[in-house]
Amino acid sequence: MLGNVSELDIRLIRVFLAVVEAGGVSAAQTALNTTQPTISAQLSSLETRLGFRLCHRGRAGFALTQKGSQFLDAARRLLAAAEGFRLEVQHINRTLSGTLNIGLLGQIDPVANKNIALAIARLRARHEGLYFQFTELSSSFLEEKIINGHLDLAIGYFWRRLDTLDYFSLFRETQIAYCGSSHPLFDQAGTLSREDVAEHQWVWPSHPLPEMPAPTSIERLTALTDSMDGAALLILSGQHLGFLPQHYAARHVDLGQLHALNPEQLRYEVCFHAAVRRSTRQSDLVSAFLTELMDVFGVG
Template identity: 40%
Template sequence: MLSQVRDLDLQLLRLFVSVVENGGFSAAQGELGIGQSTISTQMAKLETRLGFRLCERGKAGFRLTPKGEQVLLATRKLFGAIEAFKGEAQGMADKLLGSLSIGLSEALDTQVMERLSAAIGRFRQRNQAVQIELFSAVPGELERRLLQDQLHLAIGYFSDAQAALERSPLFVEPQALYCGAGHPLFAQPNVSREQLRQYDGVHHPYRFIQLDEPWQAVSSSARCEQVEGSLAFILSGAHIGYLPRHIAAPWVARGQLRELLDGRSGEPLDFSVQFHLASHRGRQPSEAQRAFVEDLQQAFA
């Protein structure tokens, strides 16, 4: 009995179908390129493997047994399934599959979002069937999820302290120092560094201190990780602090925020934060992840 289907069995079954389609052993010789005796030997070997006769051959001519007819139907189904598999496998060879979980830093600029959406659009034009999930959070949470394999990629600003993250620069976000309309400094055109030290600043617990950051609060009774929280503190008129320029811009236009300038030079007390595309250094990226990174880097080039 046939307990396993081996390569040899497939060869014998193909010979069997050829014999049937040609109407007998003699007629199949030309197509198969082998002699009648060899065909007869191969057919006998297949019947031995199956455990029953497939056909009657002799002076009365060639005809299938009832079991032979059933084997013929089953063989054609088998070869049809093999061809379907080959077609699907060939399609999968060039197709991106799987899923991507991508973390985004909060409150990104509209231009950044436009480039991100362009990267997604470019990726969707590929031969792919990939489920993409976008997750927005503060950088500390993005780091945690990357390290715990809950994210494949993350866009944010990250410190150099985490060696497990592989980072590549993506864009910079300008930050400026602001106060609200109710703050004592709001009416002053320029502010000295000495004056700034007197006032309560918003403390951002994750933001790593940069050497070129123009102002650092001496005292702070306001603490917030999210940009929206920092904005609320500054709008209150009780605190000063840094905000991304694109977040502050509409409030400045409405006269509710003002950028603080250096009293000596009249220059902005601003700096830029480098945003990176980060992934876990120890994880092998999928084909889909590599393709998306390529599209993302082109969009931000």
């Protein structure tokens, strides 16, 4: 009697099912792509392993025995279960689960935010067991949190370009120099030169990017902050000039609270990157999200 079902047994059972579905040994030759003697030998081998006869075959035609009919039902259930197992394993292999900890620089351009949301939607549509946890941080903390393992991936602009991190360019942001409505330069703003603004006090990032040339001497950079909201408040106070993302300042410009000093000259472009630890770059979760990000932003 058949004990543990081996790979050989599965092959022989498939032969038996093919013969039943074809209605006989001769008819099954095409489906099995083999000869009638080989099929007969395989059926005999299966019957020997089972310890009972499955079917009558010969000149009188093909017919299942009573035990053969019972075995047919059991064989179909076995192979259906095996196929279900195969599909389930494939699904496990395709499906990601877990939590991605994402760090974001605050006040990202709405268009860029929409693309990030699209990347999330695409990934979640395929992997319902995947969850996201977001933390909003200033640039000075994003890299630190990635390195110490508190974040899996961060989106922002980075000035240090650490050897232990990989950086992937996503999109660019325009930053323009502004003054507040109570600043002495407000009524002249629009075509001011660098010489016109160099003697005034500025708010400046604590960690400026290489692509950010200082608009004045270091003595005039009298307020340092990595907070965009903090920089905006200092500029709105009329006490400082400073750079803000164009999309962020737009609402204040519309309200007459800010004016660009010279949008053609006093501006610069910063590149936003996705940053990940090199040790986690090949993580399935991180790699899948990074791939989606680069696809929706059209980079890579």
